[in-house]
Each structure stands twice: as C-alpha cells, then as structure tokens.
Amino acid sequence: MYRVSRRLSVPVFVLAVLVAAATAHAHHSFIGKYDGKRLVSVSGTITSLSYGNPHVFFNVRAAGKGTWRIETESISRSKSKGLRKQDLAPGTKVTVRGWPAKNGAARMGLQSITLPGGRTVFVRSSAR
Amino acid sequence: MDFWKALAATSLAGWVKSSDWAYPLLETAHLIGLGLLFGSIVMMDLRLLGLSRVLPIGPLGRHLLPWAWTGFAINLVSGALLFISDAPEFAANSAFRVKVVLIALAGLNVLLFHRGAYRRAVEADPGQRPRAASLVAGTLSILIWVGVIAAGRMIAYVE
Numbered sequence: 001m002y003r004v005s006r007r008l009s010v011p012v013f014v015l016a017v018l019v020a021a022a023t024a025h026a027h028h029s030f031i032g033k034y035d036g037k038r039l040v041s042v043s044g045t046i047t048s049l050s051y052g053n054p055h056v057f058f059n060v061r062a063a064g065k066g067t068w069r070i071e072t073e074s075i076s077r078s079k080s081k082g083l084r085k086q087d088l089a090p091g092t093k094v095t096v097r098g099w100p101a102k103n104g105a106a107r108m109g110l111q112s113i114t115l116p117g118g119r120t121v122f123v124r125s126s127a128r
Numbered sequence: 129m130d131f132w133k134a135l136a137a138t139s140l141a142g143w144v145k146s147s148d149w150a151y152p153l154l155e156t157a158h159l160i161g162l163g164l165l166f167g168s169i170v171m172m173d174l175r176l177l178g179l180s181r182v183l184p185i186g187p188l189g190r191h192l193l194p195w196a197w198t199g200f201a202i203n204l205v206s207g208a209l210l211f212i213s214d215a216p217e218f219a220a221n222s223a224f225r226v227k228v229v230l231i232a233l234a235g236l237n238v239l240l241f242h243r244g245a246y247r248r249a250v251e252a253d254p255g256q257r258p259r260a261a262s263l264v265a266g267t268l269s270i271l272i273w274v275g276v277i278a279a280g281r282m283i284a285y286v287e
Contacts (some may be wrong), residue, residue, distance in 0.1 A: 029284035029285050032284070032285035032286065033285075033287070050145075051146065052145035052146050052213070053144075053145055053146075053147075053148075053150070053151035053152070053213070054151055054284075074151075074152075075146075075148050076148055076149075076152075079148075
C-alpha cells in the first residue's frame with residue numbers, strides 16, 4: 001500500500017502542477033485571445049450580429065479600418081449590462097473600445113460601447 | 129467545412145446558441161457527467177494501481193463502470209449539443225481536436241485492457257499486488273482523462 005502510494009505521488013503531483021499552471025494562467029478566455037495591455041477604439045456601423053451563447057459577437061465596419069469582429073459577454077450578462085439584441089442591430093452606428101487580438105487580427109474583446117444617442121455601456125473593466 | 133456549417137444552421141443548434149439558458153444548463157449537465165465519468169474511472173484506476181486492495185476488483189467494477197458509462201452518455205449528448213451550436217468553430221479548434229484524440233485513446237486503452245488483462249485482475253485474490261498490465265492501464269487512464277479535461281477547458285482559451 002505504502003509503496004504504491006509513494007509511486008503514485010510523483011505523477012499525481014506533476015499533473016496537479018500542470019493543471020494548476022494551465023488554469024491559473026487565466027480566469028476568463030478573454031485574456032487568452034486579447035491583449036489586456038492595449039486598448040483600441042473603432043467607430044463604424046454594425047454589419048452583423050450573433051446574439052448567442054457563450055458569447056455575443058458582432059461585426060463593425062469602420063471607414064479606413066476595415067471590419068472588426070467584436071466579442072462580448074453571454075446573452076444574460078449582455079442583457080443585464082443593458083445591451084439588448086435590438087441595441088446591436090445591423091445598421092446601428094457605434095463606437096467600440098476594447099482589447100485587440102494578440103495575433104494582430106481585426107478583432108477585439110469589448111470593454112465599452114457608445115450607442116446612438118450617446119449612451120455608453122461599460123461591459124468589463126479588464127481583459128482578465 | 130460545409131457539413132459543420134449545415135449542422136450549426138439547424139434549428140436545434142440555433143436554439144442552443146440563442147436561448148438564454150440552454151447553453152449554461154448544458155454546461156451544467158456536462159459537468160455532472162464529467163463528475164460521474166472521471167470520478168468513477170479514477171476510483172477504478174486507483175484500485176487497479178493497488179490502492180485499497182481489500183476491495184475485490186470484480187464487484188467494485190460492477191458498481192463503478194455503469195456510472196462511468198452513465199457519465200459518458202450524459203457528456204456525449206450534452207457535448208454534442210454544445211458542439212453543434214458553433215460546429216465550424218469547435219471543429220477547427222486545436223484544443224477540441226486534442227480532446228477528441230485523447231477520448232479515442234482512452235477508449236483504446238479500455239479496449240486493450242479488457243481483452244483479458246481485466247479478467248485476470250478480477251480473478252486475482254483481494255490483497256494481491258497489481259499485475260503490470262493493470263499498472264499500465266490504470267496509469268494511462270488517469271493521465272489521458274486528466275488530459276481530456278485540460279484540453280476541454282482550453283477550448284475557450286486557444287483557437
């Protein structure tokens with residue numbers, strides 16, 4: 001019994017460290033994809049919306065900056081922050097601020113959004 | 129691939145994605161299934177590795193393995209529903225691909241072990257030291273299933 005337990009303890013310990021290292025790295029998937037140290041701002045028109053779980057996505061086409069893919073929260077969180085489906089309908093002119101993709105693609109994790117009429121919704125305070 | 133796109137375009141996939149509660153409820157089911165599957169498998173593996181040798185392997189397996197299969201079934205269904213909601217994305221995700229390969233390896237490990245070695249382990253008297261095949265199968269099983277869980281969790285963090 002003792003011999004087996006000791007033989008087991010090494011791989012179990014190594015595994016525990018690996019799992020801890022993999023999960024401690026990030027609390028939320030945003031930090032894996034987006035650069036939490038930089039903020040960018042894009043103004044343009046929403047061209048498409050996927051109001052779905054686990055995260056809501058929409059595209060914003062900006063003059064001279066191309067089309068950006070914006071990722072934000074789940075349906076229920078988006079609603080509770082005040083971002084309903086009709087607020088993000090295609091054709092809506094918005095300004096989005098967020099953390100750009102680490103790989104340089106035109107994508108961002110949404111920090112805040114200003115809607116027509118000037119209403120600004122802060123969705124999250126950090127990419128972590 | 130077009131097949132994944134077509135799958136994600138079905139009304140069932142649309143419901144999983146656009147319903148407020150389908151996705152979190154399916155995730156809950158997936159965690160319950162995981163608890164049953166991983167818990168019962170690891171308990172079996174630890175016995176195969178020689179812990180708690182007073183417990184006879186046969187009756188222990190008859191108690192634990194149906195629960196492992198129950199957990200597997202829950203996760204196959206809940207996982208398939210979560211998958212179709214964004215099929216092209218999941219299919220292309222590197223962590224998801226690793227997860228699928230690891231599940232296949234876990235299945236292969238079970239298949240090979242149950243071709244004889246498991247019966248011999250069952251027939252061994254309680255208290256006996258584990259045979260090499262049991263040690264290998266038990267260790268591989270734990271390693272692979274930890275890998276499945278880690279890869280599954282990493283789906284949200286990699287592309």
